[in-house]
Amino acid sequence: MAINLQKGQRINLEKSNGAKLQNICVGINWGAIEKKGLFGLSKSKEAVDLDGSCALFSEQKQLQEVVYFGNLRSKDNSIRHSGDDLTGDMNGNDGLDNEVITVDFSRLDPTTNYVAFVLNSFRGHDFGTIPFASIRIYEGTPSRVNEVFATYDIASGAGFAGHVSMVMGVFYKKNGEWKFNAIGEPTRDKKLQETVNTVAQNYL
Known part of the structure; x- marks a missing residue:
């Protein structure tokens, strides 16, 4: 049973049988921009390069590491990135995560x-x-979805227009247990490092 989170909602990462969640995935799916030609007849596609990234912080909110397209694995191998998708779906929504x-x-x-x-x-x-861009945070593997915790549709969400960066959500440890805060907020940042700084200042 999927828990579709509202923005700002917090959940415990405990399954219905009481077991603690061990493996989660953050999947991002998006499309290339369709360009209309003269008289709106001919069309071309403009590639869109979205980058999902993951920042690790200590209890003191000190940045430890960033996993992104230039660093595909955390030092302890607990976090892995599937690799950089530079274009998005060029032929319409295939329903699969690009990253x-x-x-x-x-x-x-x-x-x-x-x-x-x-x-x-x-x-x-x-x-x-961007014609379509969705994020889902789920329990499972890149090829298997067990339970979806949060979904965001950022292409049609009015609050995302005019922005090029966002904070998707934060997993945090409290009393030894992992919980999740679904943030889903656009930021004014232009670069990854700026967005990571915004997380440290406002969302931990």
Whole structure:
């Protein structure tokens, strides 16, 4: 049974049978921009490069590491990035995630207290101009979805127009247990490092 979170909602990562969640994925699916030609007849596609990234922080909110297209694995191998997708779906929505970041909480360094997910438009494409762009945070693997915790539709969400970066959500450890805060907020940042700084200042 999927829990479709509202923005700002917090949940415990405990399954219905009481077991603790071990593996989660953050999947991002988006499309290339369709350009209309003269008289609206001919069409071309403009590639869109969205980048999902994951920032790790200590209990003292000190940045430990960022997993992104230039660093596909965390040092402890608990977090893996599927690799950089530079175009988005060129031929319409195939329903598959273009980028997936996986987290194995059982392998995460014990000093890590926050695992934050952010999204940036590498070439500065406004989220409002992308034909479709959705995010899902779920239990499972890149090829298997067990339970969806949060979904965001950023292409048709009015609040995302005019922005090129957002904070998707933050997993945080409280009394030894992992919980999730569904943030889903656009930011004014242009670059990944700026977005990571915004997370540290406002969302931990």
